[in-house]
Amino acid sequence: xxxxxxxxxxxxxxxxxxxxxxxxxxxxxxxxxxxxxxxxxxxxxxxxxxxxxxxxxxxxxxxxxxxxxxxxxxxxxxxxxxxxxxxxxxxxxxxxxxxxxxxxxxxxxx
Amino acid sequence: xxxxxxxxxxxxxxxxxxxxxxxxxxxxxxxxxxxxxxxxxxxxxxxxxxxxxxxxxxxxxxxxxxxxxxxxxxxxxxxxxxxxxxxxxxxxxxxxxxxxxxxxxxxxxxxxxx
Numbered sequence: 001x002x003x004x005x006x007x008x009x010x011x012x013x014x015x016x017x018x019x020x021x022x023x024x025x026x027x028x029x030x031x032x033x034x035x036x037x038x039x040x041x042x043x044x045x046x047x048x049x050x051x052x053x054x055x056x057x058x059x060x061x062x063x064x065x066x067x068x069x070x071x072x073x074x075x076x077x078x079x080x081x082x083x084x085x086x087x088x089x090x091x092x093x094x095x096x097x098x099x100x101x102x103x104x105x106x107x108x109x110x
Numbered sequence: 111x112x113x114x115x116x117x118x119x120x121x122x123x124x125x126x127x128x129x130x131x132x133x134x135x136x137x138x139x140x141x142x143x144x145x146x147x148x149x150x151x152x153x154x155x156x157x158x159x160x161x162x163x164x165x166x167x168x169x170x171x172x173x174x175x176x177x178x179x180x181x182x183x184x185x186x187x188x189x190x191x192x193x194x195x196x197x198x199x200x201x202x203x204x205x206x207x208x209x210x211x212x213x214x215x216x217x218x219x220x221x222x223x224x
Binding site for chain 1: 143145150151152153154155158160165166168200207208210211213214215216217218
């Protein structure tokens, strides 16, 4: 089993839709969780850190479910500019290693 | 724009050759991590350098080696290139190991091995 798993998609949604991605992780001792956005042929950019209490940044909401070992990203009112690959990342326990999922591709259409 | 730069942007090599990729960290950052991202995959951790010492390594063979200089810039060297080494190589700098909230990626070097 991979340490971090994501549905690769693609998720094709119309503008204005709400879309949610999940990411599961296998190491229950993992402490830090992140969502990154990666545009085609560009570097990943940190979108949000994910905290136990959940966090929201505008149209984006990230949540952590430790019991089921997954993190989620919710995007409300999707924009064309949200089209990208969304990568989840988990800090491997007691190391300084960041483990990424394969990414979920989102395509927002008019 | 982050202050992390990488060179070259693109590179084509043949099997068996050796390659050196370079990364300049953002000002004030002393930690550089290297990742390999194959097509359709997420970045995979290769290793990290902190204050010129290796500080953790992923599941990559010894022909992947690195170096960090006193100014905290870094090099990734790959010997005996294989076709599967074709990928986007990303470096990321941060102010300290584990400080992922302040980790920034460079634009990457796209390596093609023929």
